[in-house]
Each structure stands twice: as C-alpha cells, then as structure tokens.
Amino acid sequence: MSDTPAQRETARAEAFSDGVFAIAITLLILDIKVPAEQALPAGTSLSDRWLLHALGRQWPGYVAYLMSFATILVMWVNHHRIFALLRKTDHAFLFWNGLLLMLISIVPFPTSLLATYFMTPAARVVAAVYAGHGVLIALAFQGVWQHLVRNEHLLMPGTKAEVAWLTAQYRFGPLMYLIAFGLAFLSAWASIGLCLAFAVFFSLQGFTQKG
Amino acid sequence: MSDTPAQRETARAEAFSDGVFAIAITLLILDIKVPAEQALPAGTSLSDRWLLHALGRQWPGYVAYLMSFATILVMWVNHHRIFALLRKTDHAFLFWNGLLLMLISIVPFPTSLLATYFMTPAARVVAAVYAGHGVLIALAFQGVWQHLVRNEHLLMPGTKAEVAWLTAQYRFGPLMYLIAFGLAFLSAWASIGLCLAFAVFFSLQGFTQKG
Amino acid sequence: MSDTPAQRETARAEAFSDGVFAIAITLLILDIKVPAEQALPAGTSLSDRWLLHALGRQWPGYVAYLMSFATILVMWVNHHRIFALLRKTDHAFLFWNGLLLMLISIVPFPTSLLATYFMTPAARVVAAVYAGHGVLIALAFQGVWQHLVRNEHLLMPGTKAEVAWLTAQYRFGPLMYLIAFGLAFLSAWASIGLCLAFAVFFSLQGFTQKG
Amino acid sequence: MSDTPAQRETARAEAFSDGVFAIAITLLILDIKVPAEQALPAGTSLSDRWLLHALGRQWPGYVAYLMSFATILVMWVNHHRIFALLRKTDHAFLFWNGLLLMLISIVPFPTSLLATYFMTPAARVVAAVYAGHGVLIALAFQGVWQHLVRNEHLLMPGTKAEVAWLTAQYRFGPLMYLIAFGLAFLSAWASIGLCLAFAVFFSLQGFTQKG
Numbered sequence: 001m002s003d004t005p006a007q008r009e010t011a012r013a014e015a016f017s018d019g020v021f022a023i024a025i026t027l028l029i030l031d032i033k034v035p036a037e038q039a040l041p042a043g044t045s046l047s048d049r050w051l052l053h054a055l056g057r058q059w060p061g062y063v064a065y066l067m068s069f070a071t072i073l074v075m076w077v078n079h080h081r082i083f084a085l086l087r088k089t090d091h092a093f094l095f096w097n098g099l100l101l102m103l104i105s106i107v108p109f110p111t112s113l114l115a116t117y118f119m120t121p122a123a124r125v126v127a128a129v130y131a132g133h134g135v136l137i138a139l140a141f142q143g144v145w146q147h148l149v150r151n152e153h154l155l156m157p158g159t160k161a162e163v164a165w166l167t168a169q170y171r172f173g174p175l176m177y178l179i180a181f182g183l184a185f186l187s188a189w190a191s192i193g194l195c196l197a198f199a200v201f202f203s204l205q206g207f208t209q210k211g
Numbered sequence: 212m213s214d215t216p217a218q219r220e221t222a223r224a225e226a227f228s229d230g231v232f233a234i235a236i237t238l239l240i241l242d243i244k245v246p247a248e249q250a251l252p253a254g255t256s257l258s259d260r261w262l263l264h265a266l267g268r269q270w271p272g273y274v275a276y277l278m279s280f281a282t283i284l285v286m287w288v289n290h291h292r293i294f295a296l297l298r299k300t301d302h303a304f305l306f307w308n309g310l311l312l313m314l315i316s317i318v319p320f321p322t323s324l325l326a327t328y329f330m331t332p333a334a335r336v337v338a339a340v341y342a343g344h345g346v347l348i349a350l351a352f353q354g355v356w357q358h359l360v361r362n363e364h365l366l367m368p369g370t371k372a373e374v375a376w377l378t379a380q381y382r383f384g385p386l387m388y389l390i391a392f393g394l395a396f397l398s399a400w401a402s403i404g405l406c407l408a409f410a411v412f413f414s415l416q417g418f419t420q421k422g
Numbered sequence: 423m424s425d426t427p428a429q430r431e432t433a434r435a436e437a438f439s440d441g442v443f444a445i446a447i448t449l450l451i452l453d454i455k456v457p458a459e460q461a462l463p464a465g466t467s468l469s470d471r472w473l474l475h476a477l478g479r480q481w482p483g484y485v486a487y488l489m490s491f492a493t494i495l496v497m498w499v500n501h502h503r504i505f506a507l508l509r510k511t512d513h514a515f516l517f518w519n520g521l522l523l524m525l526i527s528i529v530p531f532p533t534s535l536l537a538t539y540f541m542t543p544a545a546r547v548v549a550a551v552y553a554g555h556g557v558l559i560a561l562a563f564q565g566v567w568q569h570l571v572r573n574e575h576l577l578m579p580g581t582k583a584e585v586a587w588l589t590a591q592y593r594f595g596p597l598m599y600l601i602a603f604g605l606a607f608l609s610a611w612a613s614i615g616l617c618l619a620f621a622v623f624f625s626l627q628g629f630t631q632k633g
Numbered sequence: 634m635s636d637t638p639a640q641r642e643t644a645r646a647e648a649f650s651d652g653v654f655a656i657a658i659t660l661l662i663l664d665i666k667v668p669a670e671q672a673l674p675a676g677t678s679l680s681d682r683w684l685l686h687a688l689g690r691q692w693p694g695y696v697a698y699l700m701s702f703a704t705i706l707v708m709w710v711n712h713h714r715i716f717a718l719l720r721k722t723d724h725a726f727l728f729w730n731g732l733l734l735m736l737i738s739i740v741p742f743p744t745s746l747l748a749t750y751f752m753t754p755a756a757r758v759v760a761a762v763y764a765g766h767g768v769l770i771a772l773a774f775q776g777v778w779q780h781l782v783r784n785e786h787l788l789m790p791g792t793k794a795e796v797a798w799l800t801a802q803y804r805f806g807p808l809m810y811l812i813a814f815g816l817a818f819l820s821a822w823a824s825i826g827l828c829l830a831f832a833v834f835f836s837l838q839g840f841t842q843k844g
Contacts, residue, residue: 008295009291009295012225012229012291014645015226015229015648016229016232016233016287018645018648018649018652019229019230019233019234019237019652020233020236020237021649022649022652022653022656023233023234023237023238023652023656024237024240025653025734025738026652026653026656026657026660026738027237027238027240027241027656027660028738029657029660029738029739029741029742030241030660030663030741032739032742034742034745034746034749034750037749037753045754046753046754046755047754047755048754048755048757048758050755051750051755051758051759052758055758055762066735069735069738073731073734073735076649077727080642080645084638084641084642094288095414095415098284098414101236101284102277102280102284105236105237105239105240105280106240106243106276108240108241109240109243109245112245113245116245116248117245117262120248120257121256121257121258121259122257122258122259122261122262124259125259125262125263125266126262129266203728203731204728219506220502220506223436223440223502226437226440227440227443227444227498230440230441230444230445230448231444231447231448234444234445234448234449235448235451238448238449238451238452241452305499306625306626309495309625312447312495313488313491313495316447316448316450316451316491317451317454317487319451319452320451320454320456323456324456327456327459328456328473331459331468332467332468332469332470333468333469333470333472333473335470336470336473336474336477337473340477430717431713431717434647434651434713437648437651438651438654438655438709441651441652441655441656441659442655442658442659445655445656445659445660446659446662449659449660449662449663452663516710517836517837520706520836523658523706524699524702524706527658527659527661527662527702528662528665530662530663531662531665531667534667535667538667538670539667539684542670542679543678543679543680543681544679544680544681544683544684546681547681547684547685547688548684551688
C-alpha cells in the first residue's frame with residue numbers, strides 16, 4: 001500500500017527534524033579546541049607535560065560536551081516517540097516543531113559559553129544561560145506535545161494510554177530546568193551539577209522502561 | 212506498489228534539498244561567537260557584569276540568527292509544498308532547484324555580515340547585502356515555481372486550483388525584498404526591520420491557513 | 423512488494439553518499455569570511471565605502487565558491503544517475519564510492535586555498551592544486567563507473583544503451599582537468615578559467631539533454 | 634506490505650546514525666587549514682615556493698585526515714552490517730548506539746590534535762590520545778554487538794552463522810588499538826604507524842570477502 005500524502009508530509013517533517021538533530025549533535029565537537037601553541041607561557045618549552053596539562057585544563061569543555069550530547073540525544077529519542085504517535089501534522093504543529101529545532105540547533109552556543117567561562121568569575125552567568133536554555137527547550141517540547149494532546153485528530157487512534165503516560169513523563173521538564181536556572185544565581189557548580197544529573201538521569205532512564 | 216523511477220528521482224532530489232536546508236539552518240549558530248576574553252578592556256576584571264554586557268552587545272547577531280532561521284524554515288515549508296505537487300522533475304527544474312539551494316546555503320554569510328557590522332557606520336552596506344540576498348532567493352524561488360507552472364506535465368494531475376492559489380501567494384516575494392533592498396540606502400534600520408517583519412509574517416501566516 | 427536486501431543496501435549507500443554531498447556543498451560557505459574590522463588600515467575610519475571595498479577584494483572567494491558549488495552539484499547529479507542504474511553493490515564498488523566521497527568532502531580545502539592565494543604571487547600553486555584535485559575527482563568517478571561497466575551483474579538489466587552513452591559522456595573528464603592542471607604551470611588565470619568553463623558547461627549541459 | 638512499527642523505529646535509528654556518520658566524516662576537512670599569510674617569516678616574500686613548502690609542512694594533517702576518514706568509513710560499513718541483521722531495537726541498544734555515535738563524532742578532535750602536535754616534542758601525548766580514542770570506539774562497538782548477541786530476539790531469524798562469523802571478526806578490535814595505545818608511550822611514530830596500518834587493512838579487507 002502506498003503512503004498517503006499525510007503520512008508522506010509527516011515523514012518529511014520527521015526526516016528534516018532528524019537532520020537538524022544529527023547536525024547539531026555533531027557540530028558540538030567543533031567547540032572543543034586543540035590547545036594553541038601560542039598559549040605556551042614564555043620560557044616554557046613545548047613538551048608532553050605541557051600539552052597534557054593544557055588538555056586537562058579544558059575539562060569544563062569535555063563535561064559540557066558530554067552533557068549537551070546526552071541532552072540532544074535524549075531530546076531526539078523523545079521527539080522520535082512523539083512522531084511515532086503522529087497521524088498527521090498541521091501548521092501549528094510545524095511551528096512548534098520549528099521552534100524546538102531552533103532551540104536544539106542553538107545548543108552549541110550555551111555549551112561553548114560554559115566551556116569558556118565556567119572556571120572564571122563569570123561562571124554564574126554562563127550557568128544561568130545554560131540552564132535557562134534548558135528551560136526554553138523544555139517549554140518548546142511542552143508546546144509541541146500539548147498541541148497534540150489538545151488536537152487528538154493529529155494522533156493515531158488507540159494511543160490514549162501512551163499519551164497519558166507521556167504527558168505525565170514530560171510534565172516536570174520545565175520545572176526541573178527552572179530550578180537549575182534559579183540555582184545558578186547562588187552557585188554555578190550546583191546549577192550545572194543539576195543539569196548534568198538531569199542528562200545522566202534521562203539517558204539511563206530508558207533501561208528501566210519497557211523496551 | 213513499488214515507486215516508479217520518476218517518483219524515486221523526485222524523492223532523491225527532495226532528500227538532497229532537505230539535507231542542504233537542514234545543514235544551512237543548523238550552521239547559522241556557528242556565527243554566534245562566545246565573547247573573547249581578549250576583548251576585556253585593560254584595567255577591567257572578568258566578571259559576571261562584564262560577560263553579561265558583552266553578551267548583550269551582540270544583540271544584532273541574535274536578531275540576525277532568528278530572522279535567518281525563520282527565513283530558511285519558511286523557505287523549507289514552501290519548498291516542501293512544491294515537491295508535494297511534483298509528478299516528476301526535468302533538468303531545468305533541477306537547475307533552478309540547485310540555484311535555490313545555493314542561495315539558501317549562502318544565507319549564513321549575509322547573516323554574519325549583519326551581525327558584525329549592523330551597529331557600525333557600514334550598516335547600510337550590510338542591510339543592502341542582506342535584503343539583496345533576499346531578492347535573489349525570492350527570484351530563484353519564482354524560477355523554480357514558474358518553470359513548473361509553464362510545464363504542467365511536471366505537476367500531479369488535479370492540482371490546478373492549488374497551483375493558482377500558490378502562484379498568487381508567491382507573486383509578491385521578490386517585490387517585498389526589493390523594497391527592503393531599496394530602503395537600505397536610506398536607513399539600515401528600516402530595511403532590516405522590514406526583513407524581520409517579513410520573516411515574522413511568513414512564519415505566522417500558516418496559522419490562518421488551512422492545516 | 424517489499425524491497426529486497428540488495429535494494430536496501432544500495433539505498434543506504436545512496437543515502438549516505440547524498441548526506442556527504444549535501445554537507446560538503448553546504449560547508450563551502452564557511453570559507454567566505456566576513457571582512458575583519460582589524461583589517462581596517464590605521465587612520466581609516468570604518469565606513470560603507472571601506473566595507474564595500476573589503477567585500478569586493480574578496481572576489482576570488484566568490485568565484486571559487488560558485489565554481490565548487492557547481493562542481494559538487496554536477497557530481498551529485500552524475501552520482502545519482504549511476505545509482506539509478508544500480509541493481510546491487512559489492513565491496514569494490516563501496517571502496518571506489520568511498521574514495522569519491524572523500525575527494526568530494528575535500529573540495530572545501532582547495533577552494534579555500536584558491537580564495538586566499540589566487541591574487542598573490544603563489545597563484546600557480548593554488549591553481550595547480552585546484553585543477554589537480556579536479557583530476558583526482560574525475561579519476562575516482564571513472565573508477566566507480568568502470569567497475570560497474572566491467573561487472574554487469576551489478577547493473578539493472580536492459581540498461582546497455584544508457585551505459586554506453588554514459589561511458590562516452592564520462593570519457594573526457596580526467597583529460598579535461600589534466601589540461602587545466604598542466605595550464606596552471608603557465609598561467610593560474612588560464613587554468614582556473616578553464617575549470618570555471620567546465621563547471622558552467624556541465625551545469626548547463628542538462629538543458630540540451632533528454633529530461 | 635507496509636513496514637511494521639519495529640521496522641520503522643529501526644529505520645529511523647539507522648537514518649539518524651547515518652546522518653551522524655556522514656557529518657562527522659565531512660567535518661574532518663575543516664581541520665585542514667589554509668597556511669596563514671601571517672606565518673610568512675619576516676624578510677621572505679610570498680611565493681609559489683613558500684606556499685608549496687608551507688603546504689608540505691602540513692603533511693601530518695593530511696595523513697591524519699586520510700586515516701580518520703578511512704576509520705569512520707569502515708565503522709560505517711560495519712554499523713551498516715549490524716543494522717542489516719537487526720529485527721528490532723531496545724533501549725539498551727539505543728544507549729550503546731548513542732555512545733558509539735558520540736565517539737564517532739568526537740573523531741575530529743584527536744585528528745586535529747595529531748595534525749597539530751605530531752611533529753613536536755608532545756607527539757607521544759597526541760599519539761596516545763588518538764590510539765586511546767580508537768580503543769574507546771572499538772569497545773563501544775563491542776558493546777553494541779555483544780548486546781545483540783546476548784539478546785537474540787533483537788536479531789533477524791536465520792542469521793546465526795553470520796553472527797558467529799562477525800563475532801570472530803570483531804573480537805580483536807579493542808586489543809589491536811590497545812597495543813597501539815601502549816606503543817604510544819615508547820614511540821609516537823610506531824603507534825600512529827600501527828593505527829594507519831589498521832585503517833588501510835580494514836579498508837582493503839572487503840576485497841577478499843564475499844561481496
């Protein structure tokens with residue numbers, strides 16, 4: 001049986017979204033820079049020891065990379081779950097989806113900010129930007145999801161139980177990142193530690209769920 | 212039923228186009244730079260306040276990003292609509308489509324120019340380049356569309372009404388950006404304000420249309 | 423009818439190749455740089471005139487961009503034609519195809535070299551590298567094609583006439599770029615002019631062919 | 634016959650993975666830099682000879698590029714083979730696959746380190762990082778594969794013989810890169826020479842295998 005036009009449109013929106021997710025997640029590595037030889041302090045010679053030290057000093061960049069990679073991957077898995085329930089799309093859905101894709105493709109920027117300024121006196125600003133961006137992503141995701149919940153004709157028939165279960169699952173995302181955002185004003189470490197905990201938690205969550 | 216070769220060729224051209232759209236839209240973020248520590252004025256210490264201020268000063272970059280993201284997304288939606296009507300492609304269509312893809316993939320350049328020079332005495336040049344690039348995109352899009360309208364055998368049967376409606380819709384694109392281009396010589400703010408209004412208008416337009 | 427495993431493998435190799443083509447063609451824009459404010463000569467103030475002049479001085483970059491974009495697009499169209507004839511793939515085919523993809527994804531490097539050094543006394547080196555890279559691409563393309571011609575079981579049945587026609591078409595590619603490569607030692611302008619002529623010729627060729 | 638949801642989920646995970654592979658492999662070229670005019674020693678004039686020399690000095694970058702391109706391509710071919718055997722996915726599989734994709738998308742970083750520092754006194758560090766990253770990739774690949782072997786219901790029926798054969802094939806990957814990692818502490822050349830040998834060996838291996 002050939003696909004219907006509605007299925008084809010949904011498939012194309014899904015493929016485009018996947019492209020943006022795949023590119024954003026792969027671009028993250030561009031922000032991990034090779035230590036510059038020019039950073040070698042005068043009077044020091046280039047050595048194994050210096051390079052190891054220079055690589056070590058970049059640890060906030062590695063943590064930021066891992067955290068953002070996990071976050072985008074988790075968002076992709078959830079996005080994927082939503083599309084699996086979709087019968088057709090409408091303009092408002094495409095608008096919300098576009099907003100979500102924009103926020104996903106922005107992720108390299110707060111990640112890079114974090115890598116550069118986490119170990120400086122400006123740490124709280126970058127923690128607030130990172131966690132605040134997490135709030136925006138969680139809200140856009142809610143926007144996508146709530147639009148579907150309120151417009152059942154966009155969903156496949158017979159998905160009520162799963163929709164209810166996902167609605168419960170997705171409920172706390174914005175609040176969680178809001179707490180991390182608030183914490184940033186007290187302590188950058190606490191705020192980013194919480195964001196990291198979310199990324200780890202959501203990445204591992206799958207193991208306890210039905211396959 | 213298996214797809215015919217014509218359908219397969221059309222699908223491949225569509226997938227390639229989607230790839231270019233997805234990459235171009237995701238690369239836009241590379242032009243939003245983390246403020247450089249080196250930009251810290253002598254005698255100032257790195258602080259939350261300095262970083263906030265430095266991030267704030269980059270606002271033309273954020274606006275340019277949003278505007279270009281919206282523009283590429285709207286072009287993708289329209290491109291998608293055209294392909295939904297397509298029965299098969301020919302060489303001239305692929306040529307026009309290639310020209311459109313080239314202009315889409317160039318978007319990060321005028322965007323970056325705008326971000327860098329909008330708040331300088333060279334603002335009019337960058338506004339003219341940005342709006343002028345909008346004219347070129349609108350013309351290439353007309354090229355793609357008019358080629359189809361003039362070669363009805365490339366379109367699905369029974370699409371006359373929709374084709375007429377889209378022809379009316381797409382009529383004003385080049386003129387609109389031409390006005391923004393002309394305005395650039397008087398005022399960069401007016402020109403870019405108009406481009407921004409177009410991006411917002413086209414993004415929201417979908418809500419008033421049939422789903 | 424479901425696809426056979428052979429069709430599925432071919433489709434996946436095609437999709438992967440398309441991804442590489444789409445990314446390589448879109449990355450080209452990253453080499454067109456926004457003129458740096460730091461390049462402003464001492465004593466000159468930043469103005470519309472200065473920026474226009476600075477943008478104008480970058481013309482070899484624009485030409486190199488257009489030429490490389492057209493070249494990759496033409497290669498994509500030809501790659502696409504080959505895959506349309508393919509019944510199945512084998513390891514040697516995948517090896518040749520991988521080599522071709524590598525050379526395509528390298529294109530941004532000679533393009534960037536050309537943009538940077540064409541107007542300097544080192545022009546002949548960059549012209550030779552650019553044309554020489556064209557020779558390598560044409561040879562890898564021959565490798566892909568000749569492997570298929572020599573292993574007819576990889577091709578769809580009933581494609582003899584088209585295969586013969588394409589073999590004739592593709593015959594001259596390596597020689598053409600070899601001439602441009604040789605010319606580079608005499609004149610960078612002649613060499614790059616010839617490469618540009620090839621790109622324009624192949625781009626427009628489609629119009630005179632059967633759709 | 635329409636695809637089942639399980640097939641569709643598998644196909645989407647495969648398409649996403651292919652996107653990441655294609656982007657990572659194409660981004661490698663961004664680390665091959667055009668020699669900077671600023672690197673021209675004082676008193677030397679820009680000439681063909683200087684540029685040739687400057688391009689030649691970058692040879693570790695070219696070797697690193699070729700080696701990493703071949704490595705990612707070989708990983709893609711193997712990844713592809715695994716997916717061809719897959720009946721459905723589960724969460725643990727997606728987790729291991731996500732880990733593998735992360736390590737693949739990190740490849741440009743050790744590649745760039747190698748290109749920058751291989752000819753300096755810090756060569757052993759970059760060789761150890763490069764080979765060590767190879768160990769991690771091989772381990773993640775084992776993780777993906779062993780998960781499938783231990784959960785036969787995820788595999789297509791009738792694939793026992795091929796699974797056993799692939800298990801034997803994949804057995805030595807981690808050990809091979811572990812040896813290269815150990816060698817790095819003695820000699821960067823030996824370590825990287827071995828990594829290069831692996832890349833060449835695996836690339837050519839296909840020719841001796843059943844098509």
